[in-house]
Amino acid sequence: MENRQLAETFEAIGDLLEIKGEVVYKVLAYRRAAESIRSQSRAVQDLWREGELRSIPGVGEALATKIDELLHTGKLKFFEELKREVPVTLVEVLRVGDVGPKKAARFWKELGVKDLPGLEAAARAGRLQGMPGMGARSEARILESIEALRARQTGRVSIARALPVAERLLESLRAVPGVVAAEMAGSLRRRRETVGDIDLLVGAQRPRDVIGAFLALPEIGRVRGQGDTKASVELANGLAVQLWVHPPEHFGTALQYATGSQAHNVRLRELAQSKGLSLSEHGFKASSGKMRECADEAEVYAVLGLPWIAPELREDRGEVQAALEGHLPELLTLADIRGELHAHTDWSDGSNTLEEMAEAAAASGLEYLVITDHSKSLGVANGLTPERVRQQRRKIEALQRKLGDRVRLLHGTEVEVLADGQLDFADDVLAAFDLVTASVHSSLRQSRDRVTARMLAAIRNPHVDIIGHLTGRMIGTRDAADLDLEAVFLAAAEQGVALEINSHPERLDLNDVHARRASEVGCLLAVNTDAHRPEHFGLRSYGIGIARRAWVTRANVVNAWEVEQVLRWAAGHAR
DNA sequence: GCCGTTTTCGGCCCGACTGTTTTCAGTCG
Numbered sequence: 001m002e003n004r005q006l007a008e009t010f011e012a013i014g015d016l017l018e019i020k021g022e023v024v025y026k027v028l029a030y031r032r033a034a035e036s037i038r039s040q041s042r043a044v045q046d047l048w049r050e051g052e053l054r055s056i057p058g059v060g061e062a063l064a065t066k067i068d069e070l071l072h073t074g075k076l077k078f079f080e081e082l083k084r085e086v087p088v089t090l091v092e093v094l095r096v097g098d099v100g101p102k103k104a105a106r107f108w109k110e111l112g113v114k115d116l117p118g119l120e121a122a123a124r125a126g127r128l129q130g131m132p133g134m135g136a137r138s139e140a141r142i143l144e145s146i147e148a149l150r151a152r153q154t155g156r157v158s159i160a161r162a163l164p165v166a167e168r169l170l171e172s173l174r175a176v177p178g179v180v181a182a183e184m185a186g187s188l189r190r191r192r193e194t195v196g197d198i199d200l201l202v203g204a205q206r207p208r209d210v211i212g213a214f215l216a217l218p219e220i221g222r223v224r225g226q227g228d229t230k231a232s233v234e235l236a237n238g239l240a241v242q243l244w245v246h247p248p249e250h251f252g253t254a255l256q257y258a259t260g261s262q263a264h265n266v267r268l269r270e271l272a273q274s275k276g277l278s279l280s281e282h283g284f285k286a287s288s289g290k291m292r293e294c295a296d297e298a299e300v301y302a303v304l305g306l307p308w309i310a311p312e313l314r315e316d317r318g319e320v321q322a323a324l325e326g327h328l329p330e331l332l333t334l335a336d337i338r339g340e341l342h343a344h345t346d347w348s349d350g351s352n353t354l355e356e357m358a359e360a361a362a363a364s365g366l367e368y369l370v371i372t373d374h375s376k377s378l379g380v381a382n383g384l385t386p387e388r389v390r391q392q393r394r395k396i397e398a399l400q401r402k403l404g405d406r407v408r409l410l411h412g413t414e415v416e417v418l419a420d421g422q423l424d425f426a427d428d429v430l431a432a433f434d435l436v437t438a439s440v441h442s443s444l445r446q447s448r449d450r451v452t453a454r455m456l457a458a459i460r461n462p463h464v465d466i467i468g469h470l471t472g473r474m475i476g477t478r479d480a481a482d483l484d485l486e487a488v489f490l491a492a493a494e495q496g497v498a499l500e501i502n503s504h505p506e507r508l509d510l511n512d513v514h515a516r517r518a519s520e521v522g523c524l525l526a527v528n529t530d531a532h533r534p535e536h537f538g539l540r541s542y543g544i545g546i547a548r549r550a551w552v553t554r555a556n557v558v559n560a561w562e563v564e565q566v567l568r569w570a571a572g573h574a575r
Numbered sequence: 576g577c578c579g580t581t582t583t584c585g586g587c588c589c590g591a592c593t594g595t596t597t598t599c600a601g602t603c604g
Contacts, residue, residue, distance in 0.1 A: 025587060029576035060577050098593085100602050133601085138594060186604085199604090225603095227592050232603090242604080244591095257589090262604065269588040274581085280589050 001071055003037050003044050009070065009079060010034035010063070015091045016082050018101040019108070032058040035263060039317050041517035045071060046486060089115035095155070097145035097224075098138070106131065120146050144222075151238060156194035158475065159542060160505035163188060165239055166198045169219065173243075176213040178204045180248050185258035189311045191545030193475060193508045197240035201258045207245035214243050250283050252294035256301075257281035263316035271304050271320065279304075312548035331548045332527070334541055336560040339368035342414065342437055342468060342500065342528035343536075347392055348373035349381035351533040354392075354399055360534030362407035368563040370412040370435050371396060375424035377416045378441055386429045389413070393432070408563050410434040414468055419443040421457035423464070430463035435570045437500070439468030440481070448482040455483065459491045465570045466526050466558070467492065469502040469509040480509070489518045496573030498524035498558045501550075503543025504536075515550035524569075526558045 014030035036058040037044055047053055048071050053064040070076050086108075093104045093116055107113035110131065111122050120143070122128060128139040149155075166184045173182040179202055183189070186199025204210045211231045215223060221236040231243045246254035257265060257280070272279035276287055283293040284303055294300045298308040306323040310331055313319040322328050344350030345357050352360075354371065361369040373392070374383035384392065393411050400409045412435035416424035423430065423438060430436055438458040444451070458464055470488065471480035492499055499518050502509045507530070510518060515525060527543040529536050547557065554560045558569065 023576090026576050028587080032577080058577070062576060098602065102601060133595060133599095135595065141593085197604095225592060230591065232592090258604085260604075262588095265604095266588055273588080278589075282590085 001045065001074065003040055006044055006067060006070065007034040007038040009076065010037065012088065012091055013079055013082060015094055015101075016086045016088065019090055019094075019105045020082075020086050021101075021105065029058065029063075032263070033063050035316075039315060039513055041513050041520065043486060087114045092116045093119050096142060096149060098141050099145070116146070148234065156196050157239065158194055158505045159188065159192065159545070160539075162195045162198050162239060165219075165235070165237070166200065169198070169200060169217070169241065172217055173200065173202055173210070173214065176202075176204075176210055178206055178209060180204060181251055183255060185244075185255060186242070186260060189259050190261065190314055191312050191542075191549060193505075193511065193542075193546065197242055199258055200241065200243045201251075201255050202243065202245045203248040203251040203254075204245055205247055207247070210245045211243065244281070246281065249295055250281070250293040252297040252300050253279070253283050254281045255297050256294075259311050259314060261315050264314035264319070267316055267320045268300075268304060271306075275304070277303075310548060312545060313551065315549070329551045329553050332544060332552050332554050332557055332560065334544050336554045336557070337527060337540060337544070338366065338561065339370070339408075339559045339563060339566065340366055340529060340531065340537065340540075341370045341412070341435060341466060341526050341559050341566075342372050342502075343369060343531040344373055344414075345371060347371075347388065348378075348383055349532065354395055355402075356534060357531065358399060358403055358407055358409055360537060362403070364537045366407060366537070368408040368410060368566070370410040372412040372414040372435070372437050375413055375415040377418060377424045383416070383424070384413070386425065389425075389429060389432075410563075410567075412436060414439050415464075416441060417454050417458045419446070419454075421454040423458065423461060427461075427463060430461075433463075434567065435465050436463050437466040437468045438464045440472055444472045444478075444481040446481075448484060451481045452484040452487055455488050456491050459488065459495050459497050464497055465573070466498045466500055468500045468528075469507050469530070470499055471509050471514075473509055473511075474506050475508065477506075485514060485517070489521045489523055492518070492524075493522040496524065496569070498526045501525055501527045501543045501546050503527060503529045503539045503541075503546075505539065505542050508542060508546050510546070510550075512546050512549035515546060515552060519550060519552050519556060522556075524556050524558050525552060528559070 010030045011034040014027045018027045036056055040056060053059055053067055066076055090104055090108055093099055107119060111127055113119045113122050123139050123143045128134055129136045166188055170182045173179055181203035183201050185201045187195045188198060202210050207229050211226060214231060219235050220233050222234045224232040224234060229245055233241050235241060244254060244258050269279045272284060278285040283291045285291055301308045307328060309319050309323050340361060343357055345354050346352060358369060374381040376383040376385045396409050396411050412433050414437045417438050417440045418424055471483060473480035499510060501515055527547050529539045531537050558566060
């Protein structure tokens, strides 16, 4: 059983317990454990075999026993009994805005509502209004929320879709009179791979004026709520946006609060309490009632005795402890990247010529570019035969003479790892490349053992330098291949083979949790764009976000090295 | 249900907004 399934089980238990009316701290304990399991860099199943379940934060005696039962039998009696008590389909009702555990429980007990269609039918029939504390407006609001939920399909959107929208909104807000600062916050600022909504924070003396100006923007579709300091809207394009406005004097605490994550904020507030302070978005309140405001975010951390923590780390994955101990990593930045190791041209499935891609690389400030067109078996991508590989090499050499020292071109390949684990080029063909990336594009649904064996075979081929987009997942559309990641990471570390963080926003593969584990066991990484056209070089910032979320530093990122070091490594890491 | 340089028992973050309320519960982030 995978971490994701364990986390989902505990999450469902938390929801059902909450509907049942269990004490809130027990509910929170299940949720915290679920989140902790989700962000575990190792497979819980492995920890279980090693008897290390209790090392997972938030897992105590009771939950360790439950994990043990789940992994032994695939089932959990406690959960099965709970489902007999409370219909598990009620969990979907909680996803409706303005419906929480209390209302869900009452709809169920008093109206017999067991699932989402049941709730909708009850609302349409006017059966919700008239219940204590519920009027016609509450009922209409719930119907609206159900429709919004259906229209959005999945609740989360790609960071690449949300980020440009957020930037345009910030530009509009900065133009509003009285606005002295406007920043994005929330999961967007933390650079999660997908975001549930866009969170924006503005610093201004007269918040109400800013909110009025914001609600008048042409992009706004529907206003979900508004007050003196915050507004919640849905844009015409369906994205949800939240705006907070605070006076500049406490912009720092407000930005810290709005950035989250919630679990990170809870840690900070606990830390504040231990110093006799109460931390909120408005500032630190001493027991005397005296407020200490922070205009700057770094000051918030300083008051707590911490160095500033980069937003990408704020997931309650050990960053507060690391900050307390002075062990925060010096994170990779976009400026650290010197070269691109994975790019395609019209020789295979890219859109542009060698020369156009080389010019674009030079223009974007890259020192070197490795051309890695596909190999012959990837027919849909017009993969290269060995003969075309030789032709391409001559072209690249000629182009290099023309380019001079503006950008260094290297000849590489993205060679297919075939269904049987063989590579798509013979060893003598592979040996002639400057750099070899091996990737899987098909037969991703093979059994765990077979996919893992293919990857291990590729890693152990002495010519392979990098494994491209390891799991093959496409966010929201294709699941990751079932792989023994731990075995792959250990083999890659041993062979000195680098693992790619593919920056394409639909891939982001490795993801943050996996990249962190790979890095922990000593793997080299490469933050590549897999560019198929010049604009794609700009996607690297998304890969950098993942690398930072994975606590990655410059030293073990191959394309942060100078080109000569890359070539020495490519020539010599195999044993 | 978890957890411990205040504790192995008694705590467990903090505030805004909404709707339907004459003072607050529920939801959300």
